[in-house]
Amino acid sequence: MVDQLEGNPILQEVLGKAYEPLRMFHVKLEQEGEPRGLIGPRDVDIIWERHILNSAAIVPFITDNFGVTDWQTVQGTIADVGSGGGFPGIIIAACLPQASITLIEPMERRVIWLQEVVDELQLQNVQIQHCRAEEAVVPQHGFDVVTCRAVAPMRKLVGFTMPLLRHGGRLIALKGASIEQEIEKGRSQITKAKGVNPRAYEAPVGPGLQSTHIAMVDKR
Numbered sequence: 001m002v003d004q005l006e007g008n009p010i011l012q013e014v015l016g017k018a019y020e021p022l023r024m025f026h027v028k029l030e031q032e033g034e035p036r037g038l039i040g041p042r043d044v045d046i047i048w049e050r051h052i053l054n055s056a057a058i059v060p061f062i063t064d065n066f067g068v069t070d071w072q073t074v075q076g077t078i079a080d081v082g083s084g085g086g087f088p089g090i091i092i093a094a095c096l097p098q099a100s101i102t103l104i105e106p107m108e109r110r111v112i113w114l115q116e117v118v119d120e121l122q123l124q125n126v127q128i129q130h131c132r133a134e135e136a137v138v139p140q141h142g143f144d145v146v147t148c149r150a151v152a153p154m155r156k157l158v159g160f161t162m163p164l165l166r167h168g169g170r171l172i173a174l175k176g177a178s179i180e181q182e183i184e185k186g187r188s189q190i191t192k193a194k195g196v197n198p199r200a201y202e203a204p205v206g207p208g209l210q211s212t213h214i215a216m217v218d219k220r
């Protein structure tokens, strides 16, 4: 089955230098993703849009956080919680080669997959922690940014992601269209977890493609 975006110039336009490593990731996902339970059977011909470009939509929100526009120069520590098949953590690592990316994932077979991907794509900037976020080893002052996609609703997510952040750090989560309601429902848990200024943005995925949504919360 051929991916609907295969050969489309949008891919290089959006991904820049990360296109080459992510093309290898795409091949691996196409061959092994569904049998290994990392993507759904109906996703096989839409891996570029649903998983890779969708994940890449978070990158400009991360670079904004560091006040840098050139993806090649972004530094800082980023933890991706519940990386699963590598979304968005592997895509972030390919796009931001100077940043330090920690993938946190408790399921063993997903950790094995993530390690294979890191080795095959020769990503030099990734560490993997095989544990739940609640048990993760955190840098002395906390991570600069925590990312995630499809892990938990905001009211639960903040409880195990905000403690990973340094003061002034930022949670940046890929979310569905109901993000505003999720934020409303989670206001007291956000405050309790030392979160401030929760907000939602529409995030472009690529020219002519349906956009996605981002939630951001700063750590007091």
Ligand SMILES: C[S@@+](CC[C@H](N)C(=O)[O-])C[C@H]1O[C@@H](n2cnc3c(N)ncnc32)[C@H](O)[C@@H]1O
Residues within 6 Å of the ligand: 081, 082, 083, 084, 085, 086, 087, 088, 104, 105, 106, 107, 110, 131, 132, 133, 134, 148, 149, 150, 151, 160
């Ligand atoms: C629905 S999957 C999403 C995977 C990937 N982020 C994606 O968007 O395709 C949720 C992932 O979160 C992980 N997870 C659930 N609770 C977690 C926790 N407390 N800490 C870290 N990871 C967690 C699960 O093991 C699973 O891989």
